[in-house]
Amino acid sequence: MxxxxxxxxxxxxxxxxxxxxxxxxxxxxxxxxxxxxxxxxIIGQGSYGTIKxxxxxxxxxxxxxxxxxxxxxxxxxxxxxxxxxxLSQELLxxxxxKGIAGALVYLSKPNGTNPEAVKALLSKNPKxxxxxxxxxxxxxxxxxxxDQPLEIKSSDSVNHNIRYTCFTNPSLNQMLGVGGxxxxxxxxxxxxxxxxxxxxxxxxAYVAVFDHPFYAVSGKDGSFEIHGVPAxxxxxxxxxxxxxxxxxxxxxxxxxxxxxxxxxxxxEFKIEPSQIKNP
Numbered sequence: 001m002x003x004x005x006x007x008x009x010x011x012x013x014x015x016x017x018x019x020x021x022x023x024x025x026x027x028x029x030x031x032x033x034x035x036x037x038x039x040x041x042i043i044g045q046g047s048y049g050t051i052k053x054x055x056x057x058x059x060x061x062x063x064x065x066x067x068x069x070x071x072x073x074x075x076x077x078x079x080x081x082x083x084x085x086x087l088s089q090e091l092l093x094x095x096x097x098k099g100i101a102g103a104l105v106y107l108s109k110p111n112g113t114n115p116e117a118v119k120a121l122l123s124k125n126p127k128x129x130x131x132x133x134x135x136x137x138x139x140x141x142x143x144x145x146x147d148q149p150l151e152i153k154s155s156d157s158v159n160h161n162i163r164y165t166c167f168t169n170p171s172l173n174q175m176l177g178v179g180g181x182x183x184x185x186x187x188x189x190x191x192x193x194x195x196x197x198x199x200x201x202x203x204x205a206y207v208a209v210f211d212h213p214f215y216a217v218s219g220k221d222g223s224f225e226i227h228g229v230p231a232x233x234x235x236x237x238x239x240x241x242x243x244x245x246x247x248x249x250x251x252x253x254x255x256x257x258x259x260x261x262x263x264x265x266x267x268e269f270k271i272e273p274s275q276i277k278n279p
Contacts, residue, residue: 099222112230
């Protein structure tokens with residue numbers, strides 16, 4: 001059963017060891033966006049509520065995979081991985097809380113709308129941005145609304161290549177020179193779009209495009225919140241790159257009942273080592 005409660009985010013102490021390096025690097029460069037597209041203070045609750053929960057790891061915390069050793073990039077070593085190694089972001093686990101960052105959480109076919117939430121989202125972030133720094137994409141994963149153009153840019157002093165394939169939208173394969181940028185507009189997609197750079201084959205990012213504002217990305221401790229959700233029956237989906245759908249019901253979502261003016265706790269969505277694809 002889901003329980004209603006007031007949500008309180010607890011600050012986390014910095015973990016030690018190599019695993020903490022992942023979170024320190026990601027936090028410094030804003031690799032993981034905020035847990036929700038807009039805050040409840042902006043959109044209010046009224047006849048809307050909040051869904052919160054957490055994505056967690058079951059088992060020993062694995063050592064993050066090193067994609068590029070510091071100073072040893074096979075391509076453009078003067079720019080790529082100069083100050084620190086480039087670590088895989090496919091499975092970001094906080095060693096202290098075992099929370100999993102970077103899980104995509106959203107409603108499947110929402111029952112109801114919230115025009116004010118859409119208005120607030122577009123007012124705060126008229127467009128989304130995907131940057132390239134040190135031969136990494138930032139943020140690694142993000143959700144965007146279909147009316148937000150996506151600016152893909154490069155803060156690097158080397159060339160990059162942008163390539164992705166979609167179900168609904170046109171595919172793209174384009175060079176991006178030093179200081180270059182391009183802007184693309186998407187319709188809602190059935191799955192997160194994987195963005196790659198063929199020049200630097202370790203580079204990868206995900207962009208999920210929605211036709212509603214009810215989505216979030218889990219933070220460092222695995223927690224997430226979706227604000228402004230229409231009261232009533234909803235279906236919640238939790239997706240993680242190395243597992244796929246974590247929630248019961250898979251793509252259809254797990255049932256959640258939202259009460260106006262309250263927060264419903266969807267609980268913990270757990271990932272076990274045996275679920276990991278291609279570890």
